[in-house]
Amino acid sequence: MDKYEVRLMNQALQDLDNIYAYIAGNMLEPGVAAEMVDALESEILSLEYLPYRCSERRTGSFANSGYRQLMVKNYIVIYRIDEANKQVLIVTVRYARSSF
Numbered sequence: 073m074d075k076y077e078v079r080l081m082n083q084a085l086q087d088l089d090n091i092y093a094y095i096a097g098n099m100l101e102p103g104v105a106a107e108m109v110d111a112l113e114s115e116i117l118s119l120e121y122l123p124y125r126c127s128e129r130r131t132g133s134f135a136n137s138g139y140r141q142l143m144v145k146n147y148i149v150i151y152r153i154d155e156a157n158k159q160v161l162i163v164t165v166r167y168a169r170s171s172f
Contacts, residue, residue, distance in 0.1 A: 080162045087165040
């Protein structure tokens with residue numbers, strides 16, 4: 073089984089920061105915010121093995137252009153696979169109910 077390097081692009085890192093800030097600040101739940109970000113990071117890192125297990129993105133932004141999506145609770149992680157370099161590039165993490 074091949075192992076891939078998982079890399080978070082700047083936008084994805086900012087998205088995780090924003091998710092934490094929103095839940096901790098607006099909802100006044102810093103513990104829940106930390107748990108959510110931990111869950112997202114854990115699922116993202118699990119892509120180092122079997123990154124093709126998730127479906128290709130078929131609707132919205134990044135649709136039909138080789139990007140895949142990983143569902144984690146109420147969030148969608150958009151990523152692409154760089155097979156030549158054995159890398160999984162995490163592009164963005166979005167709230168699933170938002171339109172993008």
